[in-house]
Amino acid sequence: MIGEAVAFYVLAAITLASGVVVATSPNLMHSAIALVPTLLGVTGIYILLNAEFVAGIQVLIYAGGITVLILFVIMLTEGGTGLRVRQRNEQVAIAAAVSAAVAALFIALAGRTPWAQGAGTLPSYTPGAIGQNFLGPNLLLFEGTSVVLLVTLVGAILIARKEAGE
Amino acid sequence: MTSVVWIIPLLPLAAFVAVTFWGERLPGRGAYVSIAGIVLAAVGGLAVLAEAAAGARADVTYTWIAAGSRPLVVGFVVDPLSAVMLAMVGCVASLITIYSVGYMAGDPHYPRFFSYLSLFQFSMLFLVLADNLLFIYIAWELVGLCSYLLIGFWFERPSAARAALKAFIVTRIGDFSMMIGILMLYLRTGSLRFDEVFHAIGTGSLGGPFLTVVALLVFGGAVGKSAQVPLHVWLPDAMEGPTPVSALIHAATMVAAGVYLVARAYPLFLLSPGHEALTVVAYVGGITALAAATMGVVEDDLKRVLAYSTMSQLGYMMLGLGVLGYSAGMFHLITHAVFKALLFLAAGSIIHAVATNDMKRMGGLARSMPVTFWTFLVAALALTAIPPFAGFFSKDAILLAAYAHDRVLWLVGLVGSFLTSLYMGRLCWYAFAGEFRGGAAGGAAHGDPRESPAVMTVPLVILAVLAIVLGWVGAEAFGDPFGHFIRFEGVEAPAGNSGVLLLSVAVAVAGWIAAGALYRWRLVSPETLTGNFRGLYTLLVRKYYVDDVYELVFVRAGAGVVWAAGAFDRYVVDGLVNLIGWLTGRVGSALRYVQTGREETYLLLAALGVVVIVLVRLVW
Amino acid sequence: MITLTHYLVLSALLFALGLYAALSRRNAVAMLMGIELMLNAANINLVAFNKYAAPGAIQGQIFALIVITLAACEAAVGLALILAAYRRFETTYVDDLNLMKW
Numbered sequence: 001m002i003g004e005a006v007a008f009y010v011l012a013a014i015t016l017a018s019g020v021v022v023a024t025s026p027n028l029m030h031s032a033i034a035l036v037p038t039l040l041g042v043t044g045i046y047i048l049l050n051a052e053f054v055a056g057i058q059v060l061i062y063a064g065g066i067t068v069l070i071l072f073v074i075m076l077t078e079g080g081t082g083l084r085v086r087q088r089n090e091q092v093a094i095a096a097a098v099s100a101a102v103a104a105l106f107i108a109l110a111g112r113t114p115w116a117q118g119a120g121t122l123p124s125y126t127p128g129a130i131g132q133n134f135l136g137p138n139l140l141l142f143e144g145t146s147v148v149l150l151v152t153l154v155g156a157i158l159i160a161r162k163e164a165g166e
Numbered sequence: 167m168t169s170v171v172w173i174i175p176l177l178p179l180a181a182f183v184a185v186t187f188w189g190e191r192l193p194g195r196g197a198y199v200s201i202a203g204i205v206l207a208a209v210g211g212l213a214v215l216a217e218a219a220a221g222a223r224a225d226v227t228y229t230w231i232a233a234g235s236r237p238l239v240v241g242f243v244v245d246p247l248s249a250v251m252l253a254m255v256g257c258v259a260s261l262i263t264i265y266s267v268g269y270m271a272g273d274p275h276y277p278r279f280f281s282y283l284s285l286f287q288f289s290m291l292f293l294v295l296a297d298n299l300l301f302i303y304i305a306w307e308l309v310g311l312c313s314y315l316l317i318g319f320w321f322e323r324p325s326a327a328r329a330a331l332k333a334f335i336v337t338r339i340g341d342f343s344m345m346i347g348i349l350m351l352y353l354r355t356g357s358l359r360f361d362e363v364f365h366a367i368g369t370g371s372l373g374g375p376f377l378t379v380v381a382l383l384v385f386g387g388a389v390g391k392s393a394q395v396p397l398h399v400w401l402p403d404a405m406e407g408p409t410p411v412s413a414l415i416h417a418a419t420m421v422a423a424g425v426y427l428v429a430r431a432y433p434l435f436l437l438s439p440g441h442e443a444l445t446v447v448a449y450v451g452g453i454t455a456l457a458a459a460t461m462g463v464v465e466d467d468l469k470r471v472l473a474y475s476t477m478s479q480l481g482y483m484m485l486g487l488g489v490l491g492y493s494a495g496m497f498h499l500i501t502h503a504v505f506k507a508l509l510f511l512a513a514g515s516i517i518h519a520v521a522t523n524d525m526k527r528m529g530g531l532a533r534s535m536p537v538t539f540w541t542f543l544v545a546a547l548a549l550t551a552i553p554p555f556a557g558f559f560s561k562d563a564i565l566l567a568a569y570a571h572d573r574v575l576w577l578v579g580l581v582g583s584f585l586t587s588l589y590m591g592r593l594c595w596y597a598f599a600g601e602f603r604g605g606a607a608g609g610a611a612h613g614d615p616r617e618s619p620a621v622m623t624v625p626l627v628i629l630a631v632l633a634i635v636l637g638w639v640g641a642e643a644f645g646d647p648f649g650h651f652i653r654f655e656g657v658e659a660p661a662g663n664s665g666v667l668l669l670s671v672a673v674a675v676a677g678w679i680a681a682g683a684l685y686r687w688r689l690v691s692p693e694t695l696t697g698n699f700r701g702l703y704t705l706l707v708r709k710y711y712v713d714d715v716y717e718l719v720f721v722r723a724g725a726g727v728v729w730a731a732g733a734f735d736r737y738v739v740d741g742l743v744n745l746i747g748w749l750t751g752r753v754g755s756a757l758r759y760v761q762t763g764r765e766e767t768y769l770l771l772a773a774l775g776v777v778v779i780v781l782v783r784l785v786w
Numbered sequence: 787m788i789t790l791t792h793y794l795v796l797s798a799l800l801f802a803l804g805l806y807a808a809l810s811r812r813n814a815v816a817m818l819m820g821i822e823l824m825l826n827a828a829n830i831n832l833v834a835f836n837k838y839a840a841p842g843a844i845q846g847q848i849f850a851l852i853v854i855t856l857a858a859c860e861a862a863v864g865l866a867l868i869l870a871a872y873r874r875f876e877t878t879y880v881d882d883l884n885l886m887k888w
Contacts, residue, residue: 001787008788012796019800022819023807031816042826045796048788051833051847054854058829061854066822066861073865074815077872088810089881091770095809098770101777103802105784110794115835120842129844130851138848145855152859160866162873763887765880766817770809 007048015041026087032070039063053127168217168224168244174210174252175291178203182284189277196277197267200284204263207291208256211249218249219651225297225361236356243297243360246651247496251294251426254500258418258507259287261625265511266410268622269518279319279408286312290419294426298359299348302427306344306387309420310337316415317407329403336400340390347383350376364433374439381434381443384427385450392424392480394454399713401477405469405523409514412469417476417510418503425483425499432492432654448488452578455481457710459585463592464706467523468513471593475549476506478582482564485575491567492654497640498560500648504636505548505556508629512542515622516597519615525596532598535617539598541626546594548633550587550674556637562670563640563649563659570660580673587677595685793834801827812879814868818861825857 014037021034039062046055123129134142181203189196227241263283270279289312293305311334318330352358354376355366366372372380388394393401404416415421428435428447435443455478462474479502486495515538520528532539548555551562561583568576602615617623640648649659683689696703708714760771800823807820829850836846872878 004788008792015796016799016803019803019823022823023803023811028813028816031819035819035822038823039826042800042830045793045830046833049793049833049837051836051850054829054833054847054850057851057854061858062822062826066858069861069865070815070819073868076869077815077878085812085879087812087816089766089812091766092810094774095770095806098773098777098809099802099806101781102773102805103798105777105780106798106801107795110791110798115790115839117838118840118842120840122837122841123844126844126847130847133844133848141848141852145852148856148859152862156862156866159863160869758888761886761888763884765883766809773805773809 004048007044011041011044011048014038015045027083028074028087032067032074035067035070036063039067050122051126053130168214168222169226171210171214171224171244171295172226172242174207174214174256175288175295177207177210178284178287178291182281182288185277185281185284189281192277194267196280197263200280201260201263201267203284204256204287205260207287208253208260211252211256211291214244215249215253218244218246227297238300239298239359240301241297241359242295244295247426247429248294250496250500250652252291254503255287255290255294255419258503258629259283259290259414261628262410262414262418262507262511263287265413265514265622265625266408268619269410269514270408275319279316282312282315282319283410283414286316286415286420290423293423297361298357299351299363300358302430303341303345303348306341306391306423309415309423310334310341310391313337313404313415313420316411317404319407319411323406326406329400329406333400333404336397337390340387340397342386343383343390344387347380347386350380350383354380360430367433367437373437377434378438378442381431381438382446384431384434385443385447388424388427388484389450390424391427392421392484393477394424394450394481394484395457396712398454398458398477399709399716402470402473402709405467405473409469409510409517412473413507413510413514416473417506421476421480422483422499422503425480425487425495428484428487429492429496432487432657435487436490436654436657444488444490446488448485448572448575451481451484451486451488452575453481454478455485455582456578456585459582459589460706461709462589463585464703465589466525468516468525468528468593468597469510469523471525471589472506472509472513475509475586475589478586479506479549482561482579482582485579486564486567489564489567489571489575490657491564491571491659492657493640493649493652493659494560494563494567496652497648498557498564501548501556501560501633501636501640504629505545505633508541508545508626508633509549511622511626511629512538512545515618515626516542516615518618518622525593527603528597529600530598530602531615534602534615537617537623537626541623541630542598543594544630544633546590548637550590550677551583551670552674552678553671554634554637556633556635558671559637559640562667565670566660566663566666569663569666580670583670584673584677584680587674588681591678591681592685595681599686790834790838793830793838797827797830797834800824800830812881814871814878814880815865817880818864818868821864822857822861825853829853 018034018036018038018041022031022038025031025034039058043055043058043063046052046058178200181200184192184199185196192199194201222244224244225241226243227239229237230240231238263280266279266283270276273279286309289305289308293302293309296302296305314330314334317333318327321327321330348358351363351372354372355363357363357366363372367377390397401416401421405412407416435441435447438444458474458478458481462471462478465471465474479498483495483498483502486492486498515535516528516531517523519535519538520531522528544555548557551558553559565576565579565583568579640646646659684692684695705711760767804820804823804825804827807823808817809820811817811820832846832850832853836843836850840846868878871883875883877883
């Protein structure tokens with residue numbers, strides 16, 4: 001119990017602190033790099049929630065793939081560190097206000113609602129259960145997602161390629 | 167003939183359709199077809215008259231709308247009243263149509279004239295045959311329409327167009343009153359047929375003050391159509407139309423429709439409590455008779471004198487009907503149709519020859535236009551009730567009835583008689599006697615006036631013969647066949663009173679002598695008279711200022727209302743619409759700044775929207 | 787004792803951070819990073835609900851997996867778009883991409 005609480009607060013602190021850096025740093029590279037501890041923090045949260053497979057996938061795809069992808073694009077566009085350029089636009093104040101309001105609303109909502117406690121327990125070996133589910137009841141979802149992936153692949157190539165003669 | 171009496175109005179209607187569509191290509195440029203239509207109708211009318219005189223009666227009905235419990239049954243009636251009117255309208259209209267061939271020769275719109283004439287003839291025949299108020303109203307409106315079309319025949323003249331409009335609008339007021347009366351009758355009795363309405367009076371479901379009101383409303387229509395005071399202002403101006411039109415419509419037939427309506431609906435007037443409605447009819451007639459005669463004395467336009475004369479004589483007819491002289495009033499209608507048509511046609515002959523209406527520019531025509539002169543004289547003597555011409559028998563029958571019923575009205579009639587002779591004498595001296603005054607300046611275009619062609623003078627002669635003999639069918643000496651044919655149950659002509667008769671003749675002759683004194687023998691010069699009675703003279707010339715009052719009260723006020731309505735439409739209604747348009751434009755201009763083209767704005771607005779919605783949901 | 791509410795609060799805060807990043811950053815890639823943060827917050831919610839409110843089922847985690855997959859797709863396509871836009875307009879700052887302005 002105590003261990004769980006300590007783990008939770010530590011992971012939460014890591015996630016939120018890095019998230020602040022991502023959101024507010026005037027240095028573009030710092031923002032991008034700070035994305036990694038944020039996502040790793042979230043991975044930890046997943047493990048706390050008995051979702052090991054999801055945590056693994058998170059590391060692979062998010063912290064690994066997407067972060068690298070973002071870094072690549074920053075390099076390819078001449079973003080650099082972006083320190084010489086103003087990184088915040090003119091609606092900062094109201095954006096902060098709106099974000100704060102959203103957070104407040106969600107927290108208030110979460111606190112007020114009596115969430116029902118469901119019955120049953122999570123399976124201890126989640127990858128197996130997930131696999132069974134994907135190839136069982138949610139087969140269509142699985143196949144559909146793969147089609148989406150294919151389309152995305154082709155689409156991204158199409159959008160990002162150099163035009164002939166350019 | 168009686169059973170197929172409905173064919174009679176259809177003949178001129180067929181002529182109308184034919185001449186309207188193929189006028190130019192028809193024989194005589196449409197005139198002969200039109201003449202054929204009316205002459206055949208006249209022959210039919212005479213046949214019906216003969217049968218009716220022998221005792222035939224008919225009521226040919228059709229069910230127009232079979233609407234449940236109250237089917238609308240309409241039809242045509244043949245009785246003495248309609249038979250006599252049919253014959254008169256047919257014959258007079260035939261003669262006038264033949265005359266028009268000569269009068270309108272050379273007019274560029276020749277076929278149109280005859281098509282309008284045929285339409286009018288159809289409407290008038292339809293009117294006199296109707297056995298229900300619906301048909302009467304329909305025919306009423308149709309003759310009003312034809313009057314408008316024919317008065318404004320030369321519509322390129324602004325005065326003619328205005329006169330046509332004035333006639334239509336003023337008679338419309340009367341028509342409106344009549345329509346209200348008809349509706350009230352329908353609501354009370356559930357039927358529009360004359361026999362059923364009269365039956366309702368008999369059973370008592372229609373009576374009392376209601377009956378008086380209805381009778382007066384229906385009389386309103388007659389007041390308009392027959393140019394009685396106060397709706398008389400259109401008739402003098404209606405002389406803008408061609409002279410055959412004046413003869414046919416504004417002398418013989420259409421204006422007589424009002425008198426005919428009163429006669430046809432006589433029970434409405436007779437049985438109103440205390441004869442109230444009848445008294446109103448009589449006094450309106452009497453006032454008109456006198457007022458019109460006074461205005462006719464000061465007119466210089468040949469046709470307008472005759473117009474005032476028509477107005478006055480119509481007043482006499484209403485007077486006659488009002489003082490229980492049913493036969494007398496109708497008899498005067500018939501004889502008046504003949505000699506007034508003759509007067510107008512002869513006047514048309516004069517105008518055709520001298521190219522002006524102004525009496526002061528005529529003169530000496532007795533020598534240059536003998537046929538016209540003699541026929542005109544016959545008609546004038548008939549009009550002024552000199553025996554043995556037609557007018558004497560009819561007008562004096564009216565005066566006799568007035569003497570027996572209401573001495574005041576009798577005096578009014580007598581004075582009017584004097585004035586009638588005065589203005590007719592004046593007219594004759596100016597137009598026919600002395601030397602031709604229009605030579606130098608005015609009539610030079612036509613050269614010296616010559617007699618009109620035979621197509622115009624033959625109808626004059628025929629009418630003159632009728633003007634002499636027609637009176638005798640209503641004479642006591644010959645047994646008064648007219649009076650026995652056209653009569654109303656319970657209303658009997660008073661016994662002859664030779665004293666009254668002699669007095670009437672004396673008064674009429676005195677009028678002629680007075681005219682001679684003023685204009686022929688110059689015993690008193692007219693200029694002296696106008697000088698001494700300047701105020702009275704002005705009053706008469708300005709037609710008692712009635713036209714001016716109407717202009718001020720109705721026309722100006724109406725124009726004011728129109729302006730106000732127009733202003734309301736322009737500023738309030740249009741303003742509102744323009745305001746909405748302008749507002750939309752401004753709001754759009756303001757809102758377009760939302761489209762910054764930048765994504766972060768849109769995202770912000772979306773997030774803001776979510777927050778707002780949730781807050782509202784929480785708070786509400 | 788860590789309850790559902792803790793996780794919900796965490797995800798709410800993370801979501802707000804992501805929203806702030808998406809709204810207030812000028813660089814397109816930085817906006818995209820904000821979007822990724824928002825997606826992660828949603829994922830935390832899904833998995834937390836799965837554990838606390840519906841432990842008998844595994845659908846929460848399935849949903850989270852699918853979200854991750856689709857987030858990857860969306861990031862790929864988005865970044866491709868940013869590259870293409872950079873080639874055309876020579877800029878990655880969304881302020882300058884305002885052709886649809888009034």
